[in-house]
Amino acid sequence: xxxxxxxxxxxxxxxxxxxxxxxxxxxxxxxxxxxxxxxxxxxxxxxxxxxxxxxxxxxxxxx
Amino acid sequence: xxxxxxxxxxxxxxxxxxxxxxxxxxxxxxxxxxxxxxxxxxxxxxxxxxxxxxxxxxxxxxxxxxxxxxxxxxxxxxxxxxxxxxxxxxxxxxxxxxxxxxxxxxxxxxxxxxxxxxxxxxxxxxxxxxxxxxxxxxxxxxxxxxxxxxxxxxxxxxxxxxxxxxxxxxxxxxxxxxxxxxxxxxxxxxxxxxxxxxxxxxxxxxxxxxxxxxxxxxxxxxxxxxxxxxxxxxxxxxxxxxxxxxxxxxxxxxxxxxxxxxxxxxxxxxxxxxxxxxxxxxxxxxxxxxxxxxxxxxxxxxxxxxxxxxxxxxxxxxxxxxxxxxxxxxxxxxxxxxxxxxxxxxxxxxxxxxxxx
Numbered sequence: 001x002x003x004x005x006x007x008x009x010x011x012x013x014x015x016x017x018x019x020x021x022x023x024x025x026x027x028x029x030x031x032x033x034x035x036x037x038x039x040x041x042x043x044x045x046x047x048x049x050x051x052x053x054x055x056x057x058x059x060x061x062x063x
Numbered sequence: 064x065x066x067x068x069x070x071x072x073x074x075x076x077x078x079x080x081x082x083x084x085x086x087x088x089x090x091x092x093x094x095x096x097x098x099x100x101x102x103x104x105x106x107x108x109x110x111x112x113x114x115x116x117x118x119x120x121x122x123x124x125x126x127x128x129x130x131x132x133x134x135x136x137x138x139x140x141x142x143x144x145x146x147x148x149x150x151x152x153x154x155x156x157x158x159x160x161x162x163x164x165x166x167x168x169x170x171x172x173x174x175x176x177x178x179x180x181x182x183x184x185x186x187x188x189x190x191x192x193x194x195x196x197x198x199x200x201x202x203x204x205x206x207x208x209x210x211x212x213x214x215x216x217x218x219x220x221x222x223x224x225x226x227x228x229x230x231x232x233x234x235x236x237x238x239x240x241x242x243x244x245x246x247x248x249x250x251x252x253x254x255x256x257x258x259x260x261x262x263x264x265x266x267x268x269x270x271x272x273x274x275x276x277x278x279x280x281x282x283x284x285x286x287x288x289x290x291x292x293x294x295x296x297x298x299x300x301x302x303x304x305x306x307x308x309x310x311x312x313x314x315x316x317x318x319x320x321x322x323x324x325x326x327x328x329x330x331x332x333x334x335x336x337x338x339x340x341x342x343x344x345x346x347x348x349x350x351x352x353x354x355x356x357x358x359x360x361x362x363x364x365x366x367x368x369x370x371x372x373x374x375x376x377x378x379x380x381x382x383x384x385x386x387x388x389x390x391x392x393x394x395x396x397x398x399x400x401x402x403x404x405x406x407x408x409x410x411x412x413x414x415x416x417x418x419x420x
Contacts, residue, residue, distance in 0.1 A: 001099035002273060011378055023378050030102040034356050035377040041237055041351035 001047050003057055004028040009035070010062035022062060065092035067352050078300040079161055079179070080243065083288035085109035085136040086304050086313045088126040088364035093124040098140070100153050103315075103356065103417045108138035110311040112285070113419070118153035118248065120276035130286050131184045131218040131301065137286035138189070140247070145279040150238075154249040154267055155276060157285060160420025162313075162350060163200075165241035169227060171241070177225025178270035181208075181243070182296035186218045189275050194246045196224055200239040202265040204231035207258050209269065211400025215235040220287070222296040239403045239420040243290060247283055297393045312347040318414040326363040327412060331390050338396040340403060349384045349418035356415040359407050362393045364400035375405075384418070 007009040024027060025036040035046045043050040051057035087110040090096075102115050102296075107113050108124040109212050116122055128209040130137045138157070144266040146153070169177045181195065181214040190212045198205040206228065210221045254268035275283050286415035287299050330342035340362065346353075355377040362370045370393035379387045391405060406412055 009113035009376055009378065017082075017393070024376075026376065029354075030099050030106065032102060032356055034103070034354050036354050037352035037379045041258075042354060044354045044417075 001044070003048060003051055004031075005060075006036075006048055006057060006061040008062040020062070026061060037040045066150045066376075069178045076300070077291040078288070078295060079165060079241075079290040080159060080288045081111040081310050081314075082109055082307055083128050083183075083385065084134055084301065084307075085112070085286050089308075089311065089315060089317045091124075091126065093128075093136075093166070095123050097143075098122040098124050103354065103415070104265070107315075108140065108157070109136070109316060109366050113142060113417075114156070116155045118146045118155060118276060120144055120155065122155070123376055125280065129284065129286070131220070131392070134184070136220070137184070137284040139258045139282060140275075141286045142276045142279055142281040144339050145276055147277040149248055149250040149273065151251040151273060153213060153250040154253055156249075156267060157245040157247065159241040159243050159288075161290070162236035162245060162420060163236045163238050166233065166240035167235040169233075170251065171228050172231050174229055174279050176229045177196065177292050178227055178294050179225040179285045179290055179292055181223045182220065182287070182289045182299075183217060183285060184218050186213050186282075186284040187211060187275065187279070188210050188282045189273050189361050190215050191273040192269070192271045194249075194272050195223060196244045196246065196267055197246070198242050198244070198265060199228075199231055199233050199418045200242070201232060203263055203266065204228055205255075205266050206254060206261050207269065208301070209258060216282075224294055225290075226259075229316055230261065231263070234320075245285065246272055248276055254409050266339075270305075274412055276396050279323035309347065313350050314417070314419045316346055316349075316353075318344060318346055318416060321396070321412045323404055323409055324412075326406045327359070328389055328405045328414060329381070329402065330362070330389060332400065333404045335399065339391055340391045340393070343386055343390075343406070344389060344414065345386045346368055346416055347385075349416060350420070351418045352379050352382075352384055353387075353416040353418040355387055357389070357413070359405035359412040360392055361406055361408055362403040363406050364398060364403045366392075367400045368395070369406070387416075389414075396400075
């Protein structure tokens with residue numbers, strides 16, 4: 001699995017305070033843009049975490 | 064009926080393998096494709112059968128109408144660029160992950176571990192020594208078994224006994240319980256001489272494994288895959304297409320494919336003052352939260368306009384395995400509509416959900 005890039009997407013959790021939390025990862029995996037949930041049972045997320053631990057991948061912050 | 068066809072103590076659902084007759088091909092609809100290793104679409108042949116290639120070879124894959132008597136389809140791989148000399152970490156393999164929730168009754172990892180029998184039909188242009196293996200999710204328990212392809216380009220049925228593992232951890236959760244794997248060529252780092260006994264490491268084949276990619280144009284076909292409890296291979300358990308499709312959709316689903324110019328997923332405008340539309344999509348329950356791929360490129364505002372999209376994202380609520388929310392922003396906000404449909408300007412638009420193992 002070739003993870004070419006990864007960036008967090010966020011969602012608003014409190015509109016009054018405008019606070020946000022990371023909700024998904026937008027990643028390009030083996031040539032395809034994908035939206036990866038933050039679920040350790042998801043094989044793409046598990047691989048992203050593995051590569052982050054190995055310091056071969058950095059997840060960019062949400063915009 | 065002969066006694067060999069009567070099942071004692073192993074009635075009901077027998078086959079632990081999904082889509083063993085290669086009936087379901089949601090990704091390609093039986094069309095040929097170029098394999099891209101690790102890709103959720105082009106890294107699979109028929110549903111649930113992943114193909115990995117880490118070598119310098121290239122392959123095409125296809126579910127074809129060429130099968131032994133009693134079957135209609137097989138998964139076929141064809142070498143389009145040869146790699147006769149595999150590096151130490153290079154390999155090609157077909158693999159299916161069997162969910163842990165489906166193997167609890169096997170009692171693997173305990174003294175009561177049950178023996179399984181694997182049967183399948185294989186046809187290849189490359190004769191000689193081949194290997195299959197089972198291994199656990201941690202890849203620290205592996206059983207290697209050899210088989211021989213005797214005649215080129217001829218369907219042969221193989222039956223292989225797989226003893227249960229009395230040690231190690233074999234998940235019974237929604238993670239992978241057992242990986243079932245066919246080696247089509249394996250580099251030195253994944254070779255082992257230990258056959259017919261579990262080893263506390265990962266291996267894919269012995270050193271005499273033939274390399275299917277040694278010659279350009281070589282082919283390998285597989286169908287009729289059955290893995291069942293006991294030491295006898297019974298007749299293949301044919302399931303209805305609808306049943307097999309639903310089983311496959313626990314792991315992968317193509318939601319609402321649309322042809323050119325059609326609209327599909329419905330979205331509503333969240334606020335009149337805000338150029339943002341959302342739609343909730345419900346799908347077949349997945350093994351885990353799925354990875355989503357979406358390739359719509361415009362929004363049809365009924366009776367108004369077809370706008371290109373400036374943004375399109377997907378969110379899934381924590382723990383949710385049956386729905387996702389699509390967020391879309393059309394590039395042109397001067398023609399406001401309260402609702403719309405996502406579509407694609409050319410070709411098939413699809414929302415793809417993957418929770419494979």
